[in-house]
Amino acid sequence: MSTKIDLEQEGVEVRKSVCYFCHQNCGCLVYVKDGKIIHFEGDLDYPTNSGGLCCRGNVNLIHLDHEARVNFPLKRKGERGAGEWERITWEQAIDEIGAKLEEIREKHGAEAVATAGGTSRTDDWARRRFMNLYGSPNGFHNSHLCWIPTFMIETAIYGWSPFEIDLGLSKCIVLWGQNPAISTLPEQAGISALKKNGLKVIVIDPRFTETAAKADLWIPVKPGTDLALALAWINTIIYEGLADYEFVYEHCVGFDELTEHIEQYTPEWAEPITGVSADLIREGARMYATSKPGNIQWGVAIDQIGKPAGAAMHARAILRAITGNLDCPGADLLTGPSQEFITDEEMELNDMLPEEQRKKQLGSDKYKLVTWPGYGRIAEITKKYWGKAPTAEWMCEAHPPSVYNAILTGDPYPVKALLVSATNPINSYGESKKVLAALEAVDFLVTCDYWLTPTAMLSDYVLPMAGSFERPTITSTYGCSDFLMCSQRAIQPMYERKTDFEFWRDLGIRLGQKEYWPWETLEDAYFDRIKDLGYGVENYDEFVEYFRFHFPEREYYKYKERGGFATPSGKVEIYSSVLEELGYPPLPSYIPPAENPIDHPELAKEYPLVLTTGAGIMPFHHSEHFNIKELRFLRHEPHMEINPETAEEYGIKDGDWVWIETKRGRIKQKAHVTEGIAPGVVFTERGWWYPERDLRAPELGGCLESNTNVLTSTADEHCDPISGTWANRGLLCKVYKADGSDGKEAN
Amino acid sequence: MPRYAMVIDTRKCTGCQSCTVACRVHNKLPVDMIYNPVTTHGPVGKFPHVRMTHIPSLCMHCDVSPCVDACPTGASQQREDGIVWVEAEKCVGCKACVMACPYGARVSNHEEGTVQKCNFCKDDRVDQGKLPWCVQTCHQKARVFGDIEDENSEVFKLVNGSKNVGRLLEELGTEPFVYYLY
Numbered sequence: 052m053s054t055k056i057d058l059e060q061e062g063v064e065v066r067k068s069v070c071y072f073c074h075q076n077c078g079c080l081v082y083v084k085d086g087k088i089i090h091f092e093g094d095l096d097y098p099t100n101s102g103g104l105c106c107r108g109n110v111n112l113i114h115l116d117h118e119a120r121v122n123f124p125l126k127r128k129g130e131r132g133a134g135e136w137e138r139i140t141w142e143q144a145i146d147e148i149g150a151k152l153e154e155i156r157e158k159h160g161a162e163a164v165a166t167a168g169g170t171s172r173t174d175d176w177a178r179r180r181f182m183n184l185y186g187s188p189n190g191f192h193n194s195h196l197c198w199i200p201t202f203m204i205e206t207a208i209y210g211w212s213p214f215e216i217d218l219g220l221s222k223c224i225v226l227w228g229q230n231p232a233i234s235t236l237p238e239q240a241g242i243s244a245l246k247k248n249g250l251k252v253i254v255i256d257p258r259f260t261e262t263a264a265k266a267d268l269w270i271p272v273k274p275g276t277d278l279a280l281a282l283a284w285i286n287t288i289i290y291e292g293l294a295d296y297e298f299v300y301e302h303c304v305g306f307d308e309l310t311e312h313i314e315q316y317t318p319e320w321a322e323p324i325t326g327v328s329a330d331l332i333r334e335g336a337r338m339y340a341t342s343k344p345g346n347i348q349w350g351v352a353i354d355q356i357g358k359p360a361g362a363a364m365h366a367r368a369i370l371r372a373i374t375g376n377l378d379c380p381g382a383d384l385l386t387g388p389s390q391e392f393i394t395d396e397e398m399e400l401n402d403m404l405p406e407e408q409r410k411k412q413l414g415s416d417k418y419k420l421v422t423w424p425g426y427g428r429i430a431e432i433t434k435k436y437w438g439k440a441p442t443a444e445w446m447c448e449a450h451p452p453s454v455y456n457a458i459l460t461g462d463p464y465p466v467k468a469l470l471v472s473a474t475n476p477i478n479s480y481g482e483s484k485k486v487l488a489a490l491e492a493v494d495f496l497v498t499c500d501y502w503l504t505p506t507a508m509l510s511d512y513v514l515p516m517a518g519s520f521e522r523p524t525i526t527s528t529y530g531c532s533d534f535l536m537c538s539q540r541a542i543q544p545m546y547e548r549k550t551d552f553e554f555w556r557d558l559g560i561r562l563g564q565k566e567y568w569p570w571e572t573l574e575d576a577y578f579d580r581i582k583d584l585g586y587g588v589e590n591y592d593e594f595v596e597y598f599r600f601h602f603p604e605r606e607y608y609k610y611k612e613r614g615g616f617a618t619p620s621g622k623v624e625i626y627s628s629v630l631e632e633l634g635y636p637p638l639p640s641y642i643p644p645a646e647n648p649i650d651h652p653e654l655a656k657e658y659p660l661v662l663t664t665g666a667g668i669m670p671f672h673h674s675e676h677f678n679i680k681e682l683r684f685l686r687h688e689p690h691m692e693i694n695p696e697t698a699e700e701y702g703i704k705d706g707d708w709v710w711i712e713t714k715r716g717r718i719k720q721k722a723h724v725t726e727g728i729a730p731g732v733v734f735t736e737r738g739w740w741y742p743e744r745d746l747r748a749p750e751l752g753g754c755l756e757s758n759t760n761v762l763t764s765t766a767d768e769h770c771d772p773i774s775g776t777w778a779n780r781g782l783l784c785k786v787y788k789a790d791g792s793d794g795k796e797a798n
Numbered sequence: 799m800p801r802y803a804m805v806i807d808t809r810k811c812t813g814c815q816s817c818t819v820a821c822r823v824h825n826k827l828p829v830d831m832i833y834n835p836v837t838t839h840g841p842v843g844k845f846p847h848v849r850m851t852h853i854p855s856l857c858m859h860c861d862v863s864p865c866v867d868a869c870p871t872g873a874s875q876q877r878e879d880g881i882v883w884v885e886a887e888k889c890v891g892c893k894a895c896v897m898a899c900p901y902g903a904r905v906s907n908h909e910e911g912t913v914q915k916c917n918f919c920k921d922d923r924v925d926q927g928k929l930p931w932c933v934q935t936c937h938q939k940a941r942v943f944g945d946i947e948d949e950n951s952e953v954f955k956l957v958n959g960s961k962n963v964g965r966l967l968e969e970l971g972t973e974p975f976v977y978y979l980y
Contacts, residue, residue, distance in 0.1 A: 108816070265812070729845055
């Protein structure tokens with residue numbers, strides 16, 4: 052069947068756009084005629100994807116005008132969750148939401164309004180700007196689970212986070228809890244190309260992932276024990292004399308304290324904890340320390356292990372420091388923020404949030420690193436050194452579980468409204484049953500989304516959002532990179548969709564913030580950010596048309612020219628004065644996983660298996676795309692992974708539906724019996740709900756039935772005391788066959 | 799005259815199935831039809847000593863194509879450049895070709911009542927000087943397409959410059975023009 056389209060016909064314009072389904076933002080060329088998209092393909096000239104598109108990228112046009120998209124503002128008519136909606140105008144929606152927010156601020160204070168966000172596919176500097184002007188410190192994302200605590204610990208230790216890796220010159224890359232072969236495909240292509248030049252690849256993952264299958268070394272660490280592995284690596288490197296002593300003695304503080312502190316953490320000590328032999332631990336440490344320069348690429352795994360997470364991030368940062376793999380050619384680079392364009396943080400108006408409101412940020416009394424106490428201190432240091440601070444939206448947020456608790460208990464104060472943008476908290480945040488209860492309990496719920504998600508179904512208002520190809524995009528790694536990749540919108544939003552920027556702007560203007568929202572369009576705002584780069588362009592679209600990217604010249608050894616690192620001492624602080632100042636251990640000590648058989652023998656009797664959750668699976672992204680049949684055919688149903696030995700012990704066969712249960716609840720997934728996971732370890736897929744089912748309450752698209760977050764824990768005693776990140780991995784569970792009489796719903 | 803061929807590098811393929819989706823979406827196939835499935839073998843072995851391979855497949859565009867021979871209506875044809883294709887107007891859906899193809903590369907379109915298959919995206923891609931969708935979409939560049947008669951082409955170089963190159967069911971004598979690197 053020919054699907055030939057005449058792209059040469061008169062009136063066809065080619066727009067330089069990007070896919071917007073994950074923050075890789077792969078380049079696309081979109082062919083537009085009379086305001087309609089007639090064709091698109093991956094942009095062969097785009098530096099990251101070179102024309103490639105993953106499963107999701109291919110369904111852009113199906114997503115764009117899918118029958119289930121929300122296209123008009125909706126106001127709830129019947130009971131919450133009844134699915135009865137009235138179509139209203141944007142003017143009415145903004146006016147009524149604005150009036151409600153005014154009323155809440157008057158009665159309960161601005162802090163009684165919280166906002167929840169999703170992954171970086173929104174212009175959340177606009178959300179932060181709105182919240183700062185409105186006066187609430189209680190914006191949050193799932194950021195704790197994804198890079199943000201890592202960024203802040205690393206910035207505390209060496210002044211920025213090295214997310215930019217100089218892979219072309221590298222000899223070794225450690226993929227620690229990252230599976231680029233499935234989750235960041237352009238990165239995997241780069242790694243695979245460089246393997247020919249001798250790049251060694253170490254994969255640390257409980258699962259034999261698609262990436263592990265192509266690695267030089269696979270280290271199948273037991274879920275949640277990454278800290279023990281990192282400490283044993285440090286021990287090996289120091290006690291085998293593999294450290295970079297010149298770098299350590301010239302540029303670090305605390306190496307002697309570390310040497311003494313780390314003596315106890317031998318590979319033999321780590322072996323029973325991690326399930327990795329002492330020999331393999333040493334082999335990995337030696338490979339990383341001697342194949343120089345080398346990189347440790349960031350992956351979400353350590354962000355998601357809960358209690359030991361902060362210490363594990365610290366230990367991982369120390370590995371870079373003691374091997375001298377920082378800011379030198381081929382290693383992990385400390386670019387700092389852009390000195391040339393206006394960063395996200397500079398768009399946020401953080402100074403507008405009064406000190407007394409900052410103090411009210413939920414969770415900031417307990418978890419200080421990524422809330423105002425830690426962020427404020429780190430921002431002060433980086434401003435002194437770099438002249439700029441990390442993005443506050445992401446790096447300085449209310450602690451999500453504390454917000455849901457405040458909604459449910461009124462403690463420490465009531466939260467009355469939740470504005471949800473680009474996320475489906477029931478499936479994405481920890482302890483789903485609690486999140487669901489909070490969404491049902493909150494007085495006022497507004498959701499901005501593409502779809503009627505289970506969360507949207509419970510909302511008072513649902514606003515239609517512009518997506519891929521309907522919005523311009525600046526890709527800048529959560530606003531923290533020194534480079535920019537810019538893209539055009541291909542078409543104006545279809546139907547009555549708007550960008551999230553317009554939502555926050557309109558709401559801000561309704562609440563008297565007009566003077567702070569000078570830009571009529573997102574392109575105007577973007578242009579303001581880049582106009583001083585010196586490209587001589589008149590507007591944003593023109594910049595994309597002719598330049599598209601701004602990559603500053605790569606500088607190495609910035610600490611030499613700048614007189615040190617962006618830390619209080621100007622050195623790499625292995626012994627961290629910032630953590631110490633915030634009341635945390637200045638050196639990382641071993642902390643066991645949130646739940647484990649040694650500390651919790653009684654619990655382990657009932658729940659004898661170790662659980663890991665949260666890994667990405669193609670073709671879905673977080674809780675998205677389950678409703679797109681051109682993707683769902685690849686995976687109709689959720690699958691958990693279990694080793695044949697363990698499966699046999701519990702009478703489970705490949706393809707059986709099984710219950711996976713933790714102390715928080717149970718979910719149903721299908722067993723995939725595989726040698727790619729250790730005996731005694733269980734993996735569950737994330738995100739699952741069933742858009743094809745009844746979306747109305749109480750069914751809500753089966754949002755609890757197979758939802759891995761029913762199993763995760765957000766209890767204070769399971770959260771990382773430094774950052775507050777909760778436990779998705781390293782939990783205890785049991786598994787048993789589901790029989791026909793089992794109910795659908797999780798209980 | 800070119801002779802089109804594809805080289806699939808299984809060392810690069812990660813089994814992401816983007817090629818399968820790209821093919822389905824751009825060729826507007828019904829949900830129960832796939833031209834180019836990716837099969838995952840493994841993990842085989844015993845934990846932690848395991849390995850895993852992904853095998854993408856598609857029509858092999860054989861030189862000695864049993865499907866063309868089996869077709870009673872002349873719908874199944876081969877172009878001079880080697881592309882095997884089905885002329886929908888002539889196809890009566892008898893499935894003789896489905897039976898004849900040893901690679902399982904032909905599928906019935908129940909909506910149209912015809913048999914369809916991969917034709918290297920000849921109309922909207924190859925004849926326009928563009929790459930087949932499954933090739934362009936592959937981030938890992940695990941699928942390489944080109945004219946194997948051209949000594950400067952990547953496919954020629956890969957096939958002739960590698961020891962680890964093979965074809966599926968070569969013993970049947972179908973002379974497939976899809977090569978696998980392993």
